[in-house]
Amino acid sequence: MKADLHIHTKLSDGTMGIDDIIILAKNSGVSTISITDHDCLAGTVRAEMIGKRYGVTVIPGVEFSATDAKRNSKVHILCYLPDTPERLEGLCKSNSLLRKRAGVIMVKKIANKFPLAEDFIIRNAQGSTNIFKQHILKALMECGYTTEIFGDLHKKLFTKASPLNVSMDPTYPDPAEIIEAIHEAGGIAVLAHPGFYDNFELFEELIPLGLDGVEVWHPENTPEQQEALIKTAKKHGLLMTGGSDFHGGFNAYPLKIGEYGPTEEALSQLLSYKAKKRRKRKATAAEK
Secondary structure, three states: OEEEEEEOOOOOOOOOOHHHHHHHHHHOOEEEEEEOOEOOOOOHHHHHHHHHHHOOEEOOEEEEEEEEOOOOEEEEEEEEOOOOHHHHHHHHHHHHHHHHHHHHHHHHHHHHHOOOOHHHHHHOOOOOOOOOHHHHHHHHHHOOOOOOOOOHHHHHHHOOOOOOOOOOOOOOOOHHHHHHHHHHOOOEEEEOOHHHHOOHHHHHHHHHHOOOEEEEEOOOOOHHHHHHHHHHHHHHOOEEEEOOOEOHHHOOOOOOOOOOOOOHHHHHHHHHHHHHHHHHHHHHHHHO
């Protein structure tokens, strides 16, 4: 049973709609997915409904942005299976507003460097809840400045040391705040792709703060890193998840849905996790 628990749609920085994602998963033999758009739960209900129509199980999810101020590093926290997703809407909205402000500044900087109208760049983000770097590169591609999203121009525009740098990185909430908000909504908090942002030290610090799991199987985690993550997860009784981080046409390299994902055992543990915690709490309460 193949699963992919990290997928983005055009509601954030992907290029495919929910319907097409689910059909692609079905035709690819992937029976369980989670759509985890950035700071956005807007497609959750629709995805579950369409998934039932095609026989694909859709686990409600979202990928929250956070900032590790101690290391001045980006952090992403995945939330799965929230009991009361409406309690996360405020966090989605505030994070989205931070990203939107940064996006507006980046668009203005691009319009000052290239003969593109700001409205044209914004139209390339149509359907998304925000303006992402990929939308800016797509606009530049259409105007003939590059032939790829992730190439030399992307490096020049979004590398801080570059003289052409236009990137703006908002300061998002602390990871501990994100974990607390997820738990208050009855969700499961999982550290996403620690290999991508080098969040390994942070990973160890988040465990005693209630982190539920870590994304082990991801294209940005090396085999050696995966082994280390598995060892730490088993030591602390953490969940292990996995996903391709699929973005459709905005993938940084060739990548298919289901190419990365959890083992059947890891998926089963995720799905039964909250029920086990409830039983444990009841047993603890009965002993008192």
